[in-house]
Amino acid sequence: MSTPQPSQTRTNNAPELQQIVDAIRGRRRFVVSSHSRPDGDSIGSQLAMAYALRAIGKEVRVINADPAPPPLMAFPGVPAIEIAARVDGELDAAIIMECGELTRTGVAGLDRFFVINIDHHPGNTRYGQINWFDAGAAACGEMVFDLVRALDAPLSLEVATHVYLAILTDTGSFHYSSISPRTFDICRQTLEAGVDPVLVARNVYDSNNMGRLKLFGAVLSAMQIDPTGRIAIVYLDHEMARAAGGTYEDTEGLINLPLTVKEIQAIVFFKQVEGDQYRVSMRSKGDIDVGAVAKEFGGGGHKNAAGCTVTGAIDALQKVFLEKIEQAIELRDSRIVGMQK
Numbered sequence: 444m445s446t447p448q449p450s451q452t453r454t455n456n457a458p459e460l461q462q463i464v465d466a467i468r469g470r471r472r473f474v475v476s477s478h479s480r481p482d483g484d485s486i487g488s489q490l491a492m493a494y495a496l497r498a499i500g501k502e503v504r505v506i507n508a509d510p511a512p513p514p515l516m517a518f519p520g521v522p523a524i525e526i527a528a529r530v531d532g533e534l535d536a537a538i539i540m541e542c543g544e545l546t547r548t549g550v551a552g553l554d555r556f557f558v559i560n561i562d563h564h565p566g567n568t569r570y571g572q573i574n575w576f577d578a579g580a581a582a583c584g585e586m587v588f589d590l591v592r593a594l595d596a597p598l599s600l601e602v603a604t605h606v607y608l609a610i611l612t613d614t615g616s617f618h619y620s621s622i623s624p625r626t627f628d629i630c631r632q633t634l635e636a637g638v639d640p641v642l643v644a645r646n647v648y649d650s651n652n653m654g655r656l657k658l659f660g661a662v663l664s665a666m667q668i669d670p671t672g673r674i675a676i677v678y679l680d681h682e683m684a685r686a687a688g689g690t691y692e693d694t695e696g697l698i699n700l701p702l703t704v705k706e707i708q709a710i711v712f713f714k715q716v717e718g719d720q721y722r723v724s725m726r727s728k729g730d731i732d733v734g735a736v737a738k739e740f741g742g743g744g745h746k747n748a749a750g751c752t753v754t755g756a757i758d759a760l761q762k763v764f765l766e767k768i769e770q771a772i773e774l775r776d777s778r779i780v781g782m783q784k
């Protein structure tokens with residue numbers, strides 16, 4: 444167990460919140476978008492927002508560049524999300540959630556509208572006409588919850604389910620240090636609104652197919668551990684995925700498994716995009732800041748979950764990321780007095 448840390452308790456009295464409420468009340472037609480390759484926080488935040496806006500009489504389109512991860516298709520409204528590289532037609536405002544830069548949506552044309560930017564990622568570029576940024580939120584879904592309340596929209600089962608989905612997934616099922624007392628206060632209210640946490644967890648985490656399980660096996664069999672035993676390196680290319688009978692989408696969640704080993708403090712996952720280009724995902728425990736590592740390579744994210752895209756020879760890339768993560772662990776160690784995190 445780690446030493447208890449004083450938790451930051453988030454409040455919901457940001458001035459931007461009232462500005463967003465006013466901006467929404469004065470408009471009718473909305474598009475809701477998030478970053479490309481959306482995750483649980485993207486989908487949960489978007490659909491909680493969409494259901495709440497519709498409940499107060501607004502027209503809403505939900506548009507993403509890429510489909511939701513397959514397990515999330517079981518949640519209300521997810522199969523109806525429009526997948527498109529651009530937004531056509533006339534609308535009054537775009538609400539972008541969970542997205543550090545407008546271009547990361549992968550959806551062109553959003554900048555034609557009044558842009559409301561709601562995010563909790565450090566490094567958000569404040570691309571909106573209103574920018575509400577709260578690094579203290581464990582998930583963007585927490586901020587959406589505050590907004591739903593501020594709009595006096597009902598906390599329907601659909602809204603509550605998506606808020607809970609966002610929080611469950613973006614805290615790595617309550618593993619990351621971004622959790623505050625408010626996180627649980629919001630979850631409590633979603634449960635009171637009827638959310639079944641067992642059903643949500645089963646749908647998110649226990650809906651594997653055989654291809655996915657075999658792919659996990661292949662990737663984990665090839666996992667390497669650094670000489671100190673603290674960092675796991677995993678790798679996947681198109682050939683491995685084909686041979687295992689799985690797809691790239693099937694790797695969602697795989698990255699969290701090595702961290703279940705007590706000694707492993709951090710993981711870096713290289714996924715081939717094409718040729719020498721790789722998507723890099725990192726996860727860490729406690730105060731090891733992989734977000735700072737991702738930033739050095741032009742990416743971003745949070746302290747415990749971050750990513751970037753890099754190009755180069757895989758051996759050299761693995762070596763350089765290993766060095767950077769080792770430095771991040773050393774930095775953490777130099778700050779720790781007392782128990783190991």
Ligand code: 5GP
Pocket residue numbers: 478482543723724725741742743744745748749750751752
């Ligand atoms: P994942 O490893 O699941 O792709 O991403 C983990 C976290 O890092 C997410 O919060 C995601 O938004 C962020 N992230 C991943 N890749 C990038 C990137 O290329 N740029 C930025 N700014 N953030 C990223």
Ligand code: MN
Pocket residue numbers: 484485541563581582583613
């Ligand atoms: Mn998030």
